[in-house]
Structure formats: C-alpha cells, structure tokens
Amino acid sequence: MAHDDSVTVSFRLSFNKEEDKEILRFFSSETMKICYGDKSKFIKSALIRAVQDIKRNEHDNRLICEMNTQRTVIQETMTGEADRVINAIKLIVRDEMERITGTQMLKGKQAAPKMTESVAEGSIEVAPCFGEVPESSCEDVSEDVMAFLADL
Structure with a gap:
C-alpha cells in the first residue's frame, strides 16, 4: 500500500514479446536475487541509471550546441577581422x-634635363633608343601626378 511519501509504479510484461520474457526470466533467476534482492530494487537501480544517462546526454547535447554556436561566432569574427586586415x-x-610611382616619375623628370644637356647640341641622333625628348617636360605629366606631388 502506498503512503504519502511514496508511489507505486506498476507495469505489465507480455508473454508474446521476447524482450518481456527475457525480463521475467531474469526476475526469476538466482543472479537477480543475489545482486539486487528483489525486483523492486533492481527496477529502481535500472531506472535511475537510465534517467541519469538521459540527463547526461541532454547536458552533453546542450554543451555541443553551445560550442557550435561559439565556434560559428568565432569564425565570423575571425573572417571579419581577416577581411579588415x-x-x-x-x-x-x-x-x-602610388608613392613609388610618383617618386620614380619625379626622378625621371629630373634625370631627363641632365641627359639632354650631355648630348651635343649640333649632333642629331639617327635612331633614338628612348624616343624623342619632349620640348616642354611639363606637358606630358598628368594632372593626377602633379596634384599628388603638390600634396607631398
């Protein structure tokens, strides 16, 4: 008879199911009586193990979900930082x-008058290897380069 501090849980075993027959054979065996004493103690210990396993699995699944979420956040953060860098x-x-190109162009413009001065004024080069030197060196410099150089 159940008291206020306990509850009776009953269940049936079907002789038509092989699993139920195996349980009944175990309940009737000497091994069960030696290890657990009676059916009630065995059922309680088996159920508590099953319940603890279920709780452990739920806890593990929650941890796995949390770790996956953290991994996703970390990956997104790292990808964003990598893109920023x-x-x-x-x-x-x-x-x-742009700075190197501007410096090289500036050096090239400074070197051009020196090269033209060294060539004799009366001599004419038959096949110039660098093309013709423009008469006015400021005409062929683009406005972008001049603006960049002015900023320096």
Whole structure:
C-alpha cells in the first residue's frame, strides 16, 4: 500500500514479446536475487541509471550546441577581422605603389634635363633608343601626378 511519501509504479510484461520474457526470466533467476534482492530494487537501480544517462546526454547535447554556436561566432569574427586586415593591406600597398610611382616619375623628370644637356647640341641622333625628348617636360605629366606631388 502506498503512503504519502511514496508511489507505486506498476507495469505489465507480455508473454508474446521476447524482450518481456527475457525480463521475467531474469526476475526469476538466482543472479537477480543475489545482486539486487528483489525486483523492486533492481527496477529502481535500472531506472535511475537510465534517467541519469538521459540527463547526461541532454547536458552533453546542450554543451555541443553551445560550442557550435561559439565556434560559428568565432569564425565570423575571425573572417571579419581577416577581411579588415586584407583591405587595410591593400590600401597600404596601393598608397605605396602610388608613392613609388610618383617618386620614380619625379626622378625621371629630373634625370631627363641632365641627359639632354650631355648630348651635343649640333649632333642629331639617327635612331633614338628612348624616343624623342619632349620640348616642354611639363606637358606630358598628368594632372593626377602633379596634384599628388603638390600634396607631398
């Protein structure tokens, strides 16, 4: 008879099912009586193990979901940071290329008058290897380059 501090749980075993027959044979065996004493203690211990396994699996599944969420956030953050760094490097490289190009053009313009001065005024070059030297060196410099140089 059940008291206020306990409850009776009953269930049936069907002789038509092989699993139920195996349970009944175990309940009737000496092994069960030696290890557990009676059916009630065995059922309680088996159920508590099953319940604890279920709780452990739920806890593990929650941890796995949390770790997957964290991994996704980390991947997105790292991808964003990597893209930001790559874009910064691209800007730096572009600026450096413009600076180097401007410096080389400036050096080229400074070297051109020196080269033309060294050539004798009366001599005519039959096949100039660098093409013709423009009469006015400021005409062929683009406005972009001049603006860039003015900013320096």
